[in-house]
Amino acid sequence: MNRIDSAFQRTRERGEKTLIAYVMAGDPTLEDTEAYVLALAQAGADIIELGVPFSDPIADGPVIQQAAERALRSGTTLKAILAAVRSLRTKTQIPLVLMAYYNSVFRYGEAAFCRDAVAAGVDGLIVPDMPPDEAGTIHPLAEAAGLDVIFLLAPTSTAKREAAVARLSRGFIYYVSLTGITGAKLTDKADVEKKVREIRRYTQTPVAVGFGIATPEDAREVARIADGVIVGSALVKIIAAGGLPVVTKRLTAFTRSLKAATLSS
Amino acid sequence: MMQLPNARGRFGAFGGRYVPETLIPALDELSRKYDKACRDPKFKAELDYYLRQYVGRPTPLYYAERLSKKLGGAKIYLKREDLCHTGAHKINNTIGQALLTLRMGKKRVIAETGAGQHGVAVATVAALFGLQCEVYMGTEDMERQALNVFRMRLLGTTVTPVHAGSRTLKDAISEAMRDWTTNVRTTHYILGSVLGAHPYPMMIRDFQSVIGRETRKQILQAEGRLPDYLVACVGGGSNSIGLFTPFLKHRKVKMVGVEAGGLGIESGKHAARFATGSVGVLHGTMTYLLQDDDGQIQLTHSVSAGLDYAAVGPEHAFYKERERISYASATDEEAMVAFDLLSQTEGLMPALEPAHAIAHVMKLAPTLKRSQVIVLNLSGRGDKDVQQVARLKGVSL
Structure with a gap:
């Protein structure tokens, strides 16, 4: 069983939900990111999502967009991120998922990426601008390499697409809680519940919910509904405020409160 | 109408639909409505009428x-x-897409603009057909094309400055795509060139x-x-x-x-x-x-x-x-x-x-x-x- 599946199994056995914490790799530098990842793991995050900075992130709001700009200014590349993952793997076994725009992976080369990512210790890949329709070439390469490709579903997804994504997605299904971009405000939790229930009709694969989860209260409500809770912009905001020792302390405290919210469902 | 692209929006290796899942159903709907419109002599007559008498x-x-x-x-x-x-030629496309917007029952259109010509063409058809309209434009371009910014505003359109990235056309497109992702149920995105996800490059080519x-x-x-x-x-x-x-x-x-x-x-x-x-x-x-x-x-x-x-x-x-x-x-x-x-x-x-x-x-x-x-x-x-x-x-x- 791979690290992502184990994480979901472990939390399930403990009667808690899986907390997935997102940070932008290289924001403000990759050394900082390594420290943040270890702090997040220590504070109770079950899976780490590492953003790969892209110049034109169409699915992201201003918070993550600016994080990408900071990461690019410090010279972060996909290659350097894989090296950082290799270094992290000597210190932690927490599941690591890369969230990259398609052009980053395409430019690296799909086959080379799958091979190098797995060799470095990456467990999964999320590509927000690659719907299953465009995953024809990477999917078999990732399967062969042992890299989980995690697909997304949205409030607008039809039943047919829910079924297709449920069948294809490995590790978990990323349900986007709202029609919008990262960092937007989640208002319609009843709709999230309805959609998650629909998706579960098609699959045993865990469903994690992301976008718009900013507070432990949000996390608690979503944890009641889904198998996993994804928090991104709220963590990136803490990092943006700057100052490594303080940031680590704040990330730790905030992640602990998020994790606590996933226990009491 | 034409042979290219194939059903998946591919011109050989090029094209496709690399967009967030949220937008896929809207692109599917647009493809369906466009196909239907192409087969509807009434749509063609309507388009011809506006191209002749208005454009x-x-x-x-x-x-x-x-x-x-x-x-x-x-x-x-x-x-x-x-x-x-x-x-400019931009209006050949915006008339067509505005007519499709009406057929989809959507009341709001958004667009990106660089030179401002497409923005003006969208603002114009929005006024013509009574659609609410918002145009995204990089602040760098707003400065270069101040006259067109004012023209759009005179036509009743909201021009929203984009400060991100290079503050030009590519950032305006990103911002328009974010708006579309957020308001996709009520809004049609009138893209201005043969770019973007299928069916845009095909549809805009056909209109032009x-x-x-x-x-x-x-x-x-x-x-x-x-x-x-x-x-x-x-x-x-x-x-x-x-x-x-x-x-x-x-x-x-x-x-x-x-x-x-x-x-x-x-x-x-x-x-x-x-x-x-x-x-x-x-x-x-x-x-x-x-x-x-x-x-x-x-x-x-x-x-x-x-x-x-x-x-x-x-x-x-x-x-x-x-x-x-x-x-x-x-x-x-x-x-x-x-x-x-x-x-x-x-x-x-x-x-x-x-x-x-x-x-x-x-x-x-x-x-x-x-x-x-x-x-x-x-x-x-x-x-x-x-x-x-x-x-x-x-x-x-």
Whole structure:
């Protein structure tokens, strides 16, 4: 069983939900990111999502967009991120998922990426601008390499697409809680519940919910509904405020409160 | 209507739909509604009506005799898209998409704009059909094209400044896609060029192909034969593909797309995707891009905001690889010389975008025989650029 599946199994056995914490790799530098990842793991995050900075992130709001700009200014590349993952793997076994725009992976080369990512210790890949329709070439390469490709579903997804994504997605299904971009405000939790229930009709694969989860209260409500809770912009905001020792302390405290919210469902 | 793209929106290896899942159902709906509209004679009649009575089509094909004589070679004809209402070819597409918006029952449209020509064309049809309208524009472009910003506002449109990234067209497209993702249930995104996810590149090509269909008829009437060359500028590539498409099957008609050479290809400050670009994915489509080794989109430069974009339409990438269309570039300086030449030889002030195509014709025409024929797409008029041209010439108004 791979690290992502184990994480979901472990939390399930403990009667808690899986907390997935997102940070932008290289924001403000990759050394900082390594420290943040270890702090997040220590504070109770079950899976780490590492953003790969892209110049034109169409699915992201201003918070993550600016994080990408900071990461690019410090010279972060996909290659350097894989090296950082290799270094992290000597210190932690927490599941690591890369969230990259398609052009980053395409430019690296799909086959080379799958091979190098797995060799470095990456467990999964999320590509927000690659719907299953465009995953024809990477999917078999990732399967062969042992890299989980995690697909997304949205409030607008039809039943047919829910079924297709449920069948294809490995590790978990990323349900986007709202029609919008990262960092937007989640208002319609009843709709999230309805959609998650629909998706579960098609699959045993865990469903994690992301976008718009900013507070432990949000996390608690979503944890009641889904198998996993994804928090991104709220963590990136803490990092943006700057100052490594303080940031680590704040990330730790905030992640602990998020994790606590996933226990009491 | 046409054979390309295939059902998955592919022109060979190019095109596709690289967008967030949230948008896929909207693209599916748009594809369905568009297909249905294409088969509906009422839609065609409605579109023809507005193109004729509102836009002012057909636009003339004008023999530029003085320009031809001055350059001393081929006969040069100008397809007068500058005479379209709002001053450029952009409205051929926005009328079509606005009619589709009504058919989808949506009440709000959004758009991106670079030079402001597409923004004005969207603001215009929004006023015409009573749609709520918001246009995204990079702050850098808002400064370069202040007049068009004001025109859009006069038409009742909200112009929203985009401060992110390079503050030009690519950032405006990203912002419009974010708005669309958020408001997809009520809003149609009127994309302005043959870019983006399927069905946009196909649909916009079809709407713009009226340019080539008219040209074909007109040149046969004027010359009794097809032209030797078609020349048009290529930003995203909608005016060029619109002119070229009805001629693609005629193997003898040569076609040249002219990209923005900016300060020169060797300077690195240009928007000539086919000169130094490589294949990648931007804003929903796989095509030629200006990008670095890590796949980050590079900043582009052109005197013309309408050509200042890092990607080119996927169908152009297809014909480039097949060598059916050839691509050249013209620098800022060459475009300025061409701007003056056409203004002073024919009394036609071109927009800075087609000035690039004219610059290429200045090189091409003298190499051809007097019996040969070039059709140049004069895709827009230069009024919007007067302030920019004054600035470049160091004249304060």
